[in-house]
Amino acid sequence: MKLLLKGARVVDPASGIDGIRDVLVDGDRISRVDTSIPAEAAAGAHIVELGPSLVVVPGLIDMHVHLREPGYEHKETVASGTAAAVAGGFAAVACMPNTNPVNDNASVTRFILKQAAAANLARVYPIGAVSNGSNGEHLAEIADMREAGCVAFSDDGRPVATAALMRRALEYAGMFDMPIIDHCEDRSLAGEGVAHEGFHAAQLGLRGIPAAAEDVMVERDIVLAHATGGHVHIAHLSTAGAVRAVRAGKSRGARVTCEVTPHHFTLSDERLRAPLIYDTNLKMNPPLRGDTDRDALLAGIRDGSIDVVATDHAPHHADDKRVEFDRASFGIVGLETAVSLCIDGLVHAGVIGMGRLVELLSVNPARILKLPGGRIAPGDTADITILAPDLQVIVSAAAFRSKARNTPFDGWPLRGGVAATFIGGRVVFANAAVSQAAGLERREV
């Protein structure tokens, strides 16, 4: 079955394309990309007139999500999480191992992949635990999990507990040239903190997590990556100090990459006080930082120091959030708001162009995790996202495909959204508001 996407702006930094193109999909592959593909050259193809207001990009990849299955299916399942992913424009997600049981062995990895195959939505790439039970003591069976399908290793939710374990993990995973993804937080400094240590937390009487808790751990990891030659990927970076450390580490040749979340570059800790005071949907780890940190994240996105935008999609049941602030669970959902926040807050705000956004959301996650994707070229698998940069979106948590509703962005008007998501040439999500006009509906093609 063929599909001809006509007349859209194609943005594909990996191929150096940013212009109006036609894209021909044949089965699960891209077969041709050209300025104009005549109908006769696409005989039998379903023709979709997209037009220049829509942007065809390589399928987006979120390299940091929590799917909660096994163990916390009341919060999210692989099926509900991947439904949220495709609705958010993500053709693939990498899921963290802090499930119950922890994904620290090949049997859990295989279970997750089985659930993903059954859901048959976004591609799922499990991330295995660095240590057994993510308890920071003994290395988990990294080679075995790699064989089963894990693409990276992390004790996310917790930092890799000790410098010694981090060193061994970098050395051991380095044997397979795989990254260790670290949640950088010195627990002795973070203590029982629930918000960024600063003026606002002090006024609200919330226990603080100092920026230094992140900075010292990022510095530790970069020193160890440099010493071992291993690849460390810093998860959800949030402080100006961490941006400086990554920038310096890269300049001296350490193998360090990093990601930032849309909520950290969109919000600052001032938000804790208005419009809703003590809103537990603003409780995340790392916490929303100060304005100077937020500015540093935007600068890092602009100058290339930051490699990836990832959501840290952390679904929780309403019961986990409808409690006192210091008792509430950390984290917010992100899969279904990320694209709108990125287009509105980065592209329309003039921080970066669409090409750079595609690097952050597709090219670089594919490169770091060594995944297929990140490119629209003949022969590539047809994982494609169609963006609608001018679509007026009102975020509606009630309409999320995710089981969870924990977002601080409910009701936000944003400019930019997702028109459609393709996986292997198959339309797995089509936004009715945009796609029907173009003759695109969710269907097997």
Add this chain to the structure above:
Amino acid sequence: MSETASRLRGKDLLGIADLDVSEINLILDTAEAMKEVASRSIKKVPTLRGKTVINLFFEPSTRTRTSFEIAEKRLSADTLNIAIAMSSVVKGETLIDTALNLEAIAPAIMVVRHASSGACHLLARTCRAGIVNAGDGTHEHPTQGLLDAFTIRERKGRIAGLKIAIVGDLLHSRVFRSNILLLTKLGADVWACGPPTLMPPGLDRLGVHATTRVDEAVDGADAIMMLRIQLERMQGGFFPSLREYFTVFGMTPERVRLAKPDAIIMHPGPMNRGVEIASEVADGPASVILDQVTNGVAVRMAVLYLLAGGGENEAAA
């Protein structure tokens, strides 16, 4: 002439942060009338007759709960005390469910103390009853701030322009947070002093002079407000020893002499004698510590009257 409102805007008293100057003055002025009630032989008015006030204390408290309870009884409210040890919370019930169950018996006001900052805000959003914050975590303790301001005003006749030194564990003190908001709103020159390990960030943004030198804080002060050192914090390594703390920060007669001759000494209690304050100071002529306790009842009567009195101006009749 101070600006005075005729009523409070909200149904709750969650913190000083939510009050404007005219509301603060209204509470303090009303408290003066309430204090007069306490001087009568029959210390009771019918203002809240037929209304129920629930004291919901998730943290142990003797002086604040007792003060509220006396205030409620003097206003003729029906009072109900719920302490954590007897509540369903120990069985796993959420705070909201606990409050909603209590609300089903239609209280006018719930006076809430809780270990979590913001717990009262959560309840205020959920409950129809008025919520009075009797101390939430390390956030605010607004009636303590109001009674402190009342006591200063009573003794000094004003608050604007006074130098007020607050010394002690600033980081963990909800009394401190309410007081800096209140005293700066009323125009005082507030000095905050404590070890750097117990000093929250951003004090300068609140219009407070922050210092680690006690002598500088109390020099020429009109009022010195001591904060309790929470002995359990000793395990946190915030300072080396109680002995050293007293040496560096303790309020001694020698330090008091640096203040104005008519300076008053305050403490929200309970005191650690020989840790943050010497007994000679606590029991000395400048001490108004027991006046604070007395005034607490009047201030709490005023707050309850203004929130639940329904505008019936019979309290002081």
